[in-house]
Amino acid sequence: MVKHAFSALLCLVNGLLIAVHGWAEPVANSAxxxxxxxxxxxxxxxxxxxxxxxxxxxxxxxxxxxxxxxxxxxxxxxxxxxxxxxxxxxxxxxxxxxxxxxxxxxxxxxxxxxxxxxxxxxxxxxxxxxxxxxxxxxxxxxxxxxxxxxxxxxxxxxxxxxxxxxxxxxxxxxxxxxxxxxxxxxxxxxxxxxxxxxxxxxxxxxxxxxxxxxxxxxxxxxxxxxxxxxxxxxxxxxxxxxxxxxxxxxxxxxxxxxxLPLPVVQETFPGWVFAEAVIPELRLQLADHKGQLTCFASGQGPIKVLSKPQHVYVIKAPKPVAVGRSRYNCTLPVAGEAGRFHWYSRMWIRKRDDGSWYPEP
Ligand SMILES: [Zn+2]
The missing domain is CATH 3.20.20.370 (Glycoside hydrolase/deacetylase)
Structure with missing residues (x-):
């Protein structure tokens, strides 16, 4: 397996990891x-x-x-x-x-x-x-x-x-x-x-x-x-x-x-569990990148992504999240690799309006 060949190389150069960084193929293909x-x-x-x-x-x-x-x-x-x-x-x-x-x-x-x-x-x-x-x-x-x-x-x-x-x-x-x-x-x-x-x-x-x-x-x-x-x-x-x-x-x-992971530098969101109808606002600051961030909410399809200076994005669904577990999923195309995406998900949990827990399906 390639994995073992790669580990073996790391062992051989133990203490000389800089040499690995100079080795062309794994660098081009490493993560x-x-x-x-x-x-x-x-x-x-x-x-x-x-x-x-x-x-x-x-x-x-x-x-x-x-x-x-x-x-x-x-x-x-x-x-x-x-x-x-x-x-x-x-x-x-x-x-x-x-x-x-x-x-x-x-x-x-x-x-x-x-x-x-x-x-x-x-x-x-x-x-x-x-x-x-x-x-x-x-x-x-x-x-x-x-x-x-x-x-x-x-x-x-x-x-x-x-x-x-x-x-x-x-x-x-x-x-x-x-x-x-x-x-x-x-x-x-x-x-x-x-x-x-x-x-x-x-x-x-x-x-x-x-x-x-x-x-x-x-x-x-x-x-x-x-x-x-x-x-x-x-x-x-x-x-x-x-x-x-x-x-x-x-x-x-x-x-x-x-x-690939989304290159998140900072993230803010209003909480994990809600006991009423809320539209959570997710703010993501990303590292320098190319391409367009696209986000979806469970059951609501594509949602609005507001782009601010310094790679900050404000993400908010049009409607409150449903009772139960739901998510905002965001993707960003990987530069230069067709069909590959950075992918990030934030989960929301909403109790029923009377404060009780939803049944587990
Ligand atoms: Zn389980």
């Missing part, structure tokens, strides 16, 4: 970013919103193999971004949430055929009680022969924002810590893995929860789309591109897998 793909089921008999068919999943793997991608494990990408090491362009990480058994029976053999590492974010209570449809600890251990990263998705897959009645902020954060540390301990006890990588159930969190996660030493991964750089990794909610039967077009996969 400080990657893309994380998120899947749940690989199956045809599970809900469309959390499933992709084995046929389309195989097509994703074929594209990664034949169109110049480097499939890395999550720890490799995290380590490289944190250390600000140059990585090859088009690095992609494959992740699965929830540890469904079709990952062991259907996805893992396909990934093995391609020699690709992957990550499973495990909600440990389901595995502990041998719930139908989930992997067992034996299955998870067996996957480790295949370069699998086993990471944290809470014990019970709770909604982190839906606080039990009567609990103070402090007590609720303590309850969340028991969920998250508890899952980490179970994964460590059963498999020896202990990464402190955490995927938010439903991709939901707010600033207080993200801060707490970071204080507890976890690296958080969300479900808002977009390419990843060091800034986003350290933001506490790294983006991942979700794929399911509603997003199964291969052209869409190609755009997402090849995307």
């Amino acid at each position: 400080h970013h990657g893309v994380i793909l998120q899947y749940h089921h690989i199956a045809t008999d599970t809900p469309a919103s959390t499933s992709l068919s084995p046929k389309v999943f195989r097509q994703h793997l074929e594209i990664l193999k034949t169109e110049g991608y480097h499939v890395w494990g999550l720890p490799e990408l995290v380590t490289a971004l944190r250390a600000e090491q140059a990585v090859p362009d088009r690095v992609v990480v494959i992740t699965f949430d929830d540890a469904y058994d079709d990952i062991a029976t259907t996805a893992a053999p396909l990934l093995n055929e391609f020699g690709y590492p992957f990550t499973v974010f495990v909600s440990t209570d389901f595995v502990d009680r041998k719930q139908h449809g989930y992997m067992t600890w034996d299955q998870l251990r067996a996957l480790q022969a295949q370069d699998v990263t086993l990471a944290n998705h809470t014990r019970s897959h709770l909604h982190l924002l839906r606080r039990d009645e009567g609990l103070s902020d402090r007590d609720w954060l303590q309850a969340l810590r028991r969920e998250i540390d508890g899952a980490e301990q179970r994964i460590k006890a059963e498999t020896g893995q202990n990464w402190r990588y955490f995927a938010y159930p439903y991709g939901e969190a707010d600033a207080a929860i993200i801060d707490a996660l970071q204080d507890w030493g976890y690296l958080g991964f969300g479900q808002q789309s977009g390419a990843l750089d060091k800034r986003l990794l350290e933001s506490g909610m790294a983006p991942r591109f979700p794929f399911n039967e509603h997003y199964r077009e291969l052209a869409d996969f190609r755009v997402k897998a090849s995307s």
Whole structure:
């Protein structure tokens, strides 16, 4: 694999990294970013919103193999971004949430055929009680022969924002810590893995929860789309591109897998969770760039982007965001590369007008 050739070179020149910068090919083809793909089921008999068919999943793997991608494990990408090491362009990480058994029976053999590492974010209570449809600890251990990263998705897959009645902020954060540390301990006890990588159930969190996660030493991964750089990794909610039967077009996969992060210098937004009708205003300051920033709001199509001096953009939908989870997605063409885009997403969560939580579909 090209990845290993590249790592070997870095080893050989350990202490002489300047020499690497003078080496023509990797520089021309190097980057400080990657893309994380998120899947749940690989199956045809599970809900469309959390499933992709084995046929389309195989097509994703074929594209990664034949169109110049480097499939890395999550720890490799995290380590490289944190250390600000140059990585090859088009690095992609494959992740699965929830540890469904079709990952062991259907996805893992396909990934093995391609020699690709992957990550499973495990909600440990389901595995502990041998719930139908989930992997067992034996299955998870067996996957480790295949370069699998086993990471944290809470014990019970709770909604982190839906606080039990009567609990103070402090007590609720303590309850969340028991969920998250508890899952980490179970994964460590059963498999020896202990990464402190955490995927938010439903991709939901707010600033207080993200801060707490970071204080507890976890690296958080969300479900808002977009390419990843060091800034986003350290933001506490790294983006991942979700794929399911509603997003199964291969052209869409190609755009997402090849995307680059938006060069955000500064970002302001009014909050994470709203309990009334609001039109959130997102302000992005970008590094010097060419091309036109285009933004979309969930269910509203293209939205107005006001361009201000110094590459500042003010982004606001015409209508309030809908109850539930929604997003503003913004793209910017990559200069000189037709069909490639910088991609950025900001998630909004809106409760029902009476302050209660929306039902989970
Ligand atoms: Zn989940």
